[in-house]
Amino acid sequence: MDFLKQLYDWIDVRFGVREVVDEKRSGHLLPPNINAWYSLGSVLLVIFCLQIVTGLLLMLYYVPDIDKAFGSVAFIMDEIPLGRLIRLFHAVGSSMMLLVILLHMFSILFMGSYKAPRELHWLSGFFLLLLAMGISLTGYLLPWNQLSFWATTVATDCVSSIPFVGSDLVELLRGGKQVGFHTLGRFYTLHVGVLPATIAALIGTHLFLIRRTGVSTPPFGLEDTTNQWQGDKFVCKDHPDGIPFFPNFVLQDLISISLYLACLMMFVFFFPNMFIPSTSYMPANPLVTPSHIKPEWYFLANYQTLKLFPSEIVGLTVQACAMTFLALLPFIDRGTEKHPLKRPVFTMTAIGCILLWIGLTIWGLYS
Amino acid sequence: MRQLVPAFLLVFALLSALPVTAAVTPPNVCVTCHGGLAARLGMPVKIWKTSIHAEHGVSCNACHGGDPMDAVNSMSQARGFRGVPVATEIPSICGGCHMGIAKYHAASPHGRALGRGGPTCVTCHGSHGVVRATIDQINRKNCTPCHGFESALEIKNIMMKTDGMLKAIEDRIIELKNQGILTDTLEKRLFSLRNQSHSLFHTLNIDLIRQESAHLQAELEKNNSIGSTGTGLSIGTLAVGWALILALLFYLIKKNID
Ligand code: HEM
Numbered sequence: 001m002d003f004l005k006q007l008y009d010w011i012d013v014r015f016g017v018r019e020v021v022d023e024k025r026s027g028h029l030l031p032p033n034i035n036a037w038y039s040l041g042s043v044l045l046v047i048f049c050l051q052i053v054t055g056l057l058l059m060l061y062y063v064p065d066i067d068k069a070f071g072s073v074a075f076i077m078d079e080i081p082l083g084r085l086i087r088l089f090h091a092v093g094s095s096m097m098l099l100v101i102l103l104h105m106f107s108i109l110f111m112g113s114y115k116a117p118r119e120l121h122w123l124s125g126f127f128l129l130l131l132a133m134g135i136s137l138t139g140y141l142l143p144w145n146q147l148s149f150w151a152t153t154v155a156t157d158c159v160s161s162i163p164f165v166g167s168d169l170v171e172l173l174r175g176g177k178q179v180g181f182h183t184l185g186r187f188y189t190l191h192v193g194v195l196p197a198t199i200a201a202l203i204g205t206h207l208f209l210i211r212r213t214g215v216s217t218p219p220f221g222l223e224d225t226t227n228q229w230q231g232d233k234f235v236c237k238d239h240p241d242g243i244p245f246f247p248n249f250v251l252q253d254l255i256s257i258s259l260y261l262a263c264l265m266m267f268v269f270f271f272p273n274m275f276i277p278s279t280s281y282m283p284a285n286p287l288v289t290p291s292h293i294k295p296e297w298y299f300l301a302n303y304q305t306l307k308l309f310p311s312e313i314v315g316l317t318v319q320a321c322a323m324t325f326l327a328l329l330p331f332i333d334r335g336t337e338k339h340p341l342k343r344p345v346f347t348m349t350a351i352g353c354i355l356l357w358i359g360l361t362i363w364g365l366y367s
Numbered sequence: 368m369r370q371l372v373p374a375f376l377l378v379f380a381l382l383s384a385l386p387v388t389a390a391v392t393p394p395n396v397c398v399t400c401h402g403g404l405a406a407r408l409g410m411p412v413k414i415w416k417t418s419i420h421a422e423h424g425v426s427c428n429a430c431h432g433g434d435p436m437d438a439v440n441s442m443s444q445a446r447g448f449r450g451v452p453v454a455t456e457i458p459s460i461c462g463g464c465h466m467g468i469a470k471y472h473a474a475s476p477h478g479r480a481l482g483r484g485g486p487t488c489v490t491c492h493g494s495h496g497v498v499r500a501t502i503d504q505i506n507r508k509n510c511t512p513c514h515g516f517e518s519a520l521e522i523k524n525i526m527m528k529t530d531g532m533l534k535a536i537e538d539r540i541i542e543l544k545n546q547g548i549l550t551d552t553l554e555k556r557l558f559s560l561r562n563q564s565h566s567l568f569h570t571l572n573i574d575l576i577r578q579e580s581a582h583l584q585a586e587l588e589k590n591n592s593i594g595s596t597g598t599g600l601s602i603g604t605l606a607v608g609w610a611l612i613l614a615l616l617f618y619l620i621k622k623n624i625d
Pocket of ligand 1: 052053056059062073093094097132133135139143192196
């Protein structure tokens with residue numbers, strides 16, 4: 001014990017850690033009615049780190065070449081000790097990451113946490129969602145199997161319907177007329193370099209913003225649930241009667257992270273084929289189109305929407321409008337009420353949109 | 368996009384169809400000319416087209432000789448045309464490609480009785496309609512015209528067991544494939560084991576078949592354990608259970624502190 005204390009002192013006199021710990025313990029108190037939904041952000045951080053670690057391990061053996069990619073992934077699965085597990089953690093983890101991002105977003109939506117002064121938190125988070133979708137799309141091509149090849153062909157094909165520049169843009173994206181060697185190079189660079197770095201930077205921004213404003217007060221268990229922010233000067237919201245981040249909320253984070261890991265491992269060990277159907281065990285063949293080309297679940301709604309409209313450009317425009325609206329939501333919804341039941345129109349609309357999205361996803365799955 | 372995919376398909380289908388059909392049936396005058404002939408002369412083409420040989424590009428000239436590229440002199444002796452082979456020639460013609468089997472056959476009681484009522488390759492497999500051989504071809508109808516079925520049945524019973532194991536492994540390979548496990552080496556090994564076991568029949572030597580079948584079965588037994596994922600479930604249960612216990616533990620500590 002004595003030794004530990006000495007070590008702590010040794011570090012403290014050099015870096016002032018005690019100040020940081022004390023601040024976490026009593027300085028920056030969290031709202032007393034904070035709930036479990038607030039731990040999803042920490043879960044997301046853990047997920048991102050897990051993706052990085054498993055991704056780097058996969059990179060040790062993965063070969064980004066159209067003749068070798070499929071074999072190298074098979075080699076990882078079969079020959080490398082724990083390779084199968086690592087790949088499954090990475091592949092299943094990417095799906096779970098999007099799921100948790102959506103849950104995180106929904107909770108913020110219903111608790112009104114995006115309202116001033118947190119518009120930029122929302123906006124940076126929205127871009128994180130886009131980037132997460134992007135990194136999944138680019139990663140999906142890398143195993144170079146039938147599913148990934150054709151899903152990428154179809155996905156990149158959408159871009160061609162953009163007027164005037166569409167076909168040039170597709171060629172830029174694919175590095176040629178068809179999905180091929182150059183597409184793999186591009187997607188690989190995006191997937192392991194550009195996108196992870198951008199995501200890390202954006203997560204940093206996201207956290208910095210949260211650090212400056214403090215977390216929002218959940219609108220539950222209070223008399224007055226309107227937004228208290230005045231908008232005249234900067235204040236970091238403090239809660240004199242609140243609870244400390246360490247250890248109280250850290251424990252909540254740990255509970256959620258453990259539950260998340262239990263879910264993840266359940267899928268990895270018991271239902272891996274839910275995320276990796278057997279068609280993905282066939283090497284990509286540009287000459288044979290599989291009968292059902294379906295994207296990953298998180299793109300099914302987009303896919304179905306595109307099919308619903310007579311012309312692709314209309315379908316794309318509708319989706320772009322919906323996404324823009326979502327991105328700008330905090331600037332459009334200026335009401336001060338945060339409790340979901342006290343702003344029924346908003347809540348019903350949001351639930352309606354989520355149900356529509358789920359409906360389109362299911363429709364896309366079975367169409 | 369919806370119009371593009373079928374369009375792509377069509378183009379690819381056309382492009383890919385050209386070289387493929389060319390590879391299966393090279394321009395072959397025997398097939399074209401005999402295909403237009405009637406009865407005895409045309410029938411072989413119709414039957415041959417359904418055979419495993421046609422599938423693998425083994426054409427008329429492989430057995431009858433002659434020049435399939437020269438319409439005028441295709442059936443000239445000078446070009447190696449042999450006409451309709453007689454029984455005694457057949458094993459050596461087939462044996463040009465199926466060497467091991469021809470050797471087994473030659474040494475067997477059937478081969479030794481060649482020309483004296485012993486069956487040739489085509490007695491059992493046919494000449495033009497050769498299909499993939501199965502153990503079911505050892506049956507009373509095929510084997511009793513010349514002698515009893517006792518020894519035949521004994522051989523069949525020994526081979527049945529090997530065959531069953533081969534089937535089980537084939538199913539297993541499909542299953543493994545669906546789990547994304549590489550099966551190339553396994554498939555190659557299975558292929559050669561399958562050939563060995565199916566060729567072995569032609570020796571008609573019960574002791575040899577019994578002994579070799581035991582070898583093959585031991586070999587197959589070894590392959591059966593490949594890719595078994597038996598421990599996955601229990602490790603999975605442990606891992607998930609461990610995470611849940613951690614969650615519970617953190618929950619209890621938190622309750623204590625709150
Ligand atoms: C720097 C971090 C990362 C690195 C170095 C990395 C690396 C890789 C590599 C080498 C592969 C190909 C091998 C395979 O398919 O299993 C891959 C696949 C994949 N990655 Fe990543 N990755 C990273 C982060 C992420 C993140 C954050 C996500 C999702 C949000 C993601 C989603 C995917 C997906 C969906 C696949 C295809 C999975 C499959 O079907 O196999 N990756 N990654």
